[in-house]
Amino acid sequence: MITSTTNPQPADFADVRATNLAVVLRFVREHAPCSRADIAASTGLNKATVSSLVADLIDRRLVRETGLTENRVGRPATMLVLDGSPYAAIGVEINVDYVTAVAVDLSGERLLSWRRSFPGATSTVSQAVAAVAALVRRVTGRMAKEERQVLGLTVGVPGLVGTDGTVLIAPNLGWRDADLAGDLAKALRDPGFAVQIDNDANLAALAEYRFGSQAGTANLVYLTGEIGVGAGIVMDGRLRRGGRGYSGEIGHIQLDPLGAECRCGRLGCLEAVAGIGAVLQHAALSPAEVEIELEEVVRLARADERRTLDLLTSVGHHLGKGVSVLANLLNPEVVILGGYYVPLAPWLLPAVAEEMRGRTIAPEAGGCRVVASTLGYDAAALGGAARVLDSVDSGRLPSVS
């Protein structure tokens, strides 16, 4: 059965209006600066309707007139651009060794980006909730000072997240059945905006799709290069979550039946042999201070230290096997390596490419390119904010204040 949720069936007039507002808002996002006539010509809505919708969006301060005019044949037109200056979308990522918070305005402009070290592997859920709530309160405080209305918050977690925001299992955090959305909303004392939880790889894929160097690529996969390795899958321009929201757990495909034990309890999982923990362990460095230790690995690789080069080549081959599975199964246009893989990419990519040549059945790996992310360590948090903006784009508009 083929279904589409991109064209919701309007139930009544209010729904039709909300849907049309979202259509116009998306058009302005993609084509600004543009005129009312441009919108009418491209969307098929009549001019009177477009004028009324634009007036509504201006009232909500989602769109503004630039005063610029475009001199075509005929009358000059007032041009429209996204406004969004009174709004903010917040994204947070909880990971094994850090918590990150990002806020963007409606047009995606970065308002702040904070990163704090955090002992995720040894913290309880309630400690994490307290830490995230404290960080979010500081962000919302800053946004209030700038007189911005917070549109929503999405928190990314490295684990299986159900559609209701429950974290079923996050092996690298040691969490099971955590009602993170509920606990966080309680800790924030009914913040007046929606709190959503999502998988970190899903959010990073959304960030790449909206903001990254490969933005707009309809078929892309993001691989988190953290202690864990997860895939966020965008196919045909939509994030693919699967039946219960648990897709993308490529970190737990078995690459070596006799390989190292994974945090999930199984042997030789991709993330156990090619995650950043494996890199540091084999380099005899402590995975406790990942960022600092990683700099040392990069330094040794730059100095052509033999053992380090061999280690990265071996990790690259394991990673390449995993990426080949993705290429054979999903035929993505691009696989984006994120997180700690980014600084290591120059040494990982040749081995990844070699595995793909040998393991994909389609010629030229089905056209699949493998690149390093340019979004840095913020990707998942940025994707949290992107998910909030996505919900605005799909019609959940802020009310007029």
Ligand SMILES: [Zn+2]
């Ligand atoms: Zn595993």
